[in-house]
Amino acid sequence: MTEPDQEMPQKSGHEVIRDYLRTLDASPGVYRMLDAQARVLYVGKARNLRARVSSYARPTGHTGRIARMISETATMMFLTTATETEALLLEQNLIKQLKPRYNVLLRDDKSFPNILVTSHDFPMIKKHRGAKREKGSYYGPFASAGAVNRSLAQLQRVFQLRNCSDAMFESRTRPCLQYQIKRCTAPCVGQISKDDYRAQVGDAQRYLSGKSTEIQEKLAAQMAEASEAMEFERAAALRDRIKAMTQVQTAQGINPRSVDEADIVALHLEKGQACVQVFFIRGGQNWGNRDFYPRVGVDVEEAEVLEAFLGQFYDSKDPPRHLILSHEIENPDLMQQALSDKLGRKVTLAVPLRGEKAELIDGALRNARESLARKMAETATQSKLLKGLAEAFDLPGPPKRIEVYDNSHIQGTNAVGAMIVAGAEGFMKNHYRKFNIQGEGLTPGDDFGMMKEVLSRRFKRLLKEDPDRTQGTWPDLLLIDGGAGQVSAVAQIMREMGVEDIPMVGVAKGVDRDHGKEEFHRTGKRVMALRHNDPVLYFVQRLRDEAHRFAIGTHRAKRAKSMGATPLDEVPGVGAARKRALLAHFGSAKAVSRANLADLRAVDGVSDALAQRLYDFFHDRG
Known part of the structure; x- marks a missing residue:
């Protein structure tokens, strides 16, 4: 007989799941499986929720990964949707937000850069990353900033469009260096007519749209005309532009004949790890490739991994008209419908078996295999270094997450703190953080005070957001740039x-501040050093140098921004256009602050209300 105060045995996973079947119907939707601590284990979609969930209620017949997931399930949550397509989109969105342990997860989801031709009387050509809020024509995506920069450099040689800001363009009184080295036609000072410049812009846009042959033929005809007219300098300039265009096409490598706009997506799985290679083909041109390493389990299939990748990858990006895949996915019709709805036009998915498209996939698969092999070798090396680090500093085990901190400032001005993160797979750049030093009572250049502020803010946030240390955001080791005082x-x-259980090491320059003679400081222990040829020493140096690089870059960006700042930035309703108009009219922010109400109203684009707001703002300040 059971005692009254004795707890009943907790139900096992499949029994918990079975209890939910009574409340479910055949609606499409999304389900979540949670453990006893309410952590999300898995997010899935279903055309028929009851049928899908019933498959988990069986005690046998599951893969090892799914069996473990079921055994840990304590509760479930459900959300019905109108269609299965909505369920697919919601599923991938929740996976990205919640990062469940048993889902395939795309870990690197940064935006890709584009080339922007601005909307202006004399448009500029530039790199753009992020939301497409600025007016103009966008071309991309490109695989990396380097791919964009190389393309822009070559396009400057061919089409000679300006790349200066609108403010600089409007303030020029003579041509800049770009004109002297034949990278710009100097529209800022009237060296080219508006119509001729527009024709160059049109040629650049046609080229970016894939009509390179047409542009080359046009330039060749113009070169022939110039030669016949004995305008040899102009003919030589056109010859150089044709040569530059040929170099662009040669550098691109793959330029498929039968594919105008597509992403080539190839997956390689090996030993529980995955690499996805994506090649971006736009306008019949190869705009680079990127490799991704989604988190997967040992018993997942290609169809599941690739479908999860596509759903998460295109959740925040516009898909092209065609996706050329290395493997079939589980729900191709559903994915095609979801992506078509997102783009507002038809998107097709194909797994080619022969022809040029199959050759493209073979090339992408080869890249995926080689990239994964390199990644696995690097991971093995990293594991040895982490183990060596644990032995060198008497840590309880190899650290899974190392946080490295550094500060940067010039005599206390524009002070910033920086945190970089490293782990078993190397630098975790999407976990890097910067801190604008806010302490008003700090003495300029007080490195101790700055480090205290950074660490206080970091751990206050950790204690608030992850007090139980279950989300993998707490460090196993802190590296501080500094000696005994900093530590x-x-x-x-x-x-x-109340956080005293995290090991901490201060890395200080040693004798003569030489690289290689670093000293290591730990609380309550003697100063130590490592052999000059110890791989662990080189590893720590790399970590510290990366933190220093990130801190310096953050500081320079802040300083550059502050140098361009004016009191006008603080006035509500004064954006970039009105700021330019005010500075152009008065010459300086100081002159704006001294202007009377009538003069402010005389500026183009400044309403009576804004003029009054400006006048009141500067008078209140005074």
């Missing part, structure tokens, strides 16, 4: 916050 200051902060 003591940080240790004091950690004690005050």
Whole structure:
């Protein structure tokens, strides 16, 4: 007989799942499986929720991964949708947000750069990343910033479009260096007519749209005309532009004849790891490729991985008209419908078996295999280094997450703190963080005070967002750029916050501040050093140098921004266009601050209300 105060045995996973079947119907929707601590284990979609969930209620017949997931399930959550397509989109969105342990997860989801030709009387050509809010024509995506920069450099040689900002363009009184080296036609000072410049812009846009042959024929005809007219300097300039265009096409490597707009997506699985290669083909031109390493399990199939990748990858990006895949996916019709709805036009999915498209897939698969082999070799090396780090600093085990901190400033101005993160797979750049130093009581150049502020803010946030340390965001090791003083200051902060169980090492320059003679400081222990040829020493140096690089870059960006700032930036309703108009009219922000109400109203684009707001703002300040 069971005692009254004795707890009943907790139901196992498939029994918990079976209890939910009574409340489910045949609607499409999304389900979530959660463990006893309410952590999301898995997010899935279903055409028929009851049928899909019933498959988990069986105690046998599952792969090892699914069996483990079921055994850990304590509760479930459900959300019905109108269609299965909506369920697919919601599923991938939730996976990206919640990062469940048993889902295939795309870990690197940065935006891709584009080339933007702006909307202006004399358009500029430039690199653009992020939301497409600025008016103009966008061409992309390109696989990397380097791919865009190389293309822009060659396009400058061919089409000679301006790349200066509108403010600089409007303030020029004579041609800049770009004109002297034949990279721009100097429309800012009237060296080319508006119509001729527009013709160059049109040629550049046609080229970016894939009509390169047409442009080359046009330039060749113009070169022949110039030669016949004995305009040899003009003919030589046109010859150089044709040569530059040929170099662009040669550098692109793959330029498929039968594919105008597509992403080539190839997957290679090996030993529980995956690599997806994506080649971007636009306008019949190869605009580069990127490799991705989604998180997968040992018993997943290609169809599941590739479908999850496509859903998450195109959740925040516009798909092209065609997707050429290396493997079939589980729900091709559903994915095609979802992507077509997103783009507003038909998107097709294909797994080619022969012809040029199959050759493109073979090339992408080869890249995926080679990239994964390199990644696995690097991971093995990284594991050895982490193990060596644990032995060198008497850590309980190889750290899974190392956080490295550094500060950067010039005599205390534009001070920033930087945090970089490294783990078993190398630098985790999407976890890097920057901190604008806010402490008003800090003495300029007080490195101890800055480090205290950075660490306080970091761990206050951790204690608030992940107090149970279950989300993998807590570090196993802190590396601080500094010696005994820095370590003591940080240790004091950690004690005050009740976080004293995280190992911390201060990395200080040693004798003569030489690279290779670093000293390591730890709380309550003697100063130590590593052999000059120890791989662990080189590893720590790389970590510290990466933190220093990130801190310096963040500081320079902040300083550049502050140098261009004016009091006008603080006035509500004054955007970039009105700021330019005010500065052009008065000559400086100081002159704007001294202007009377009537003069402010005389500026183009400044309404009576804004003029009054400007006048009141500067008078209140005074």
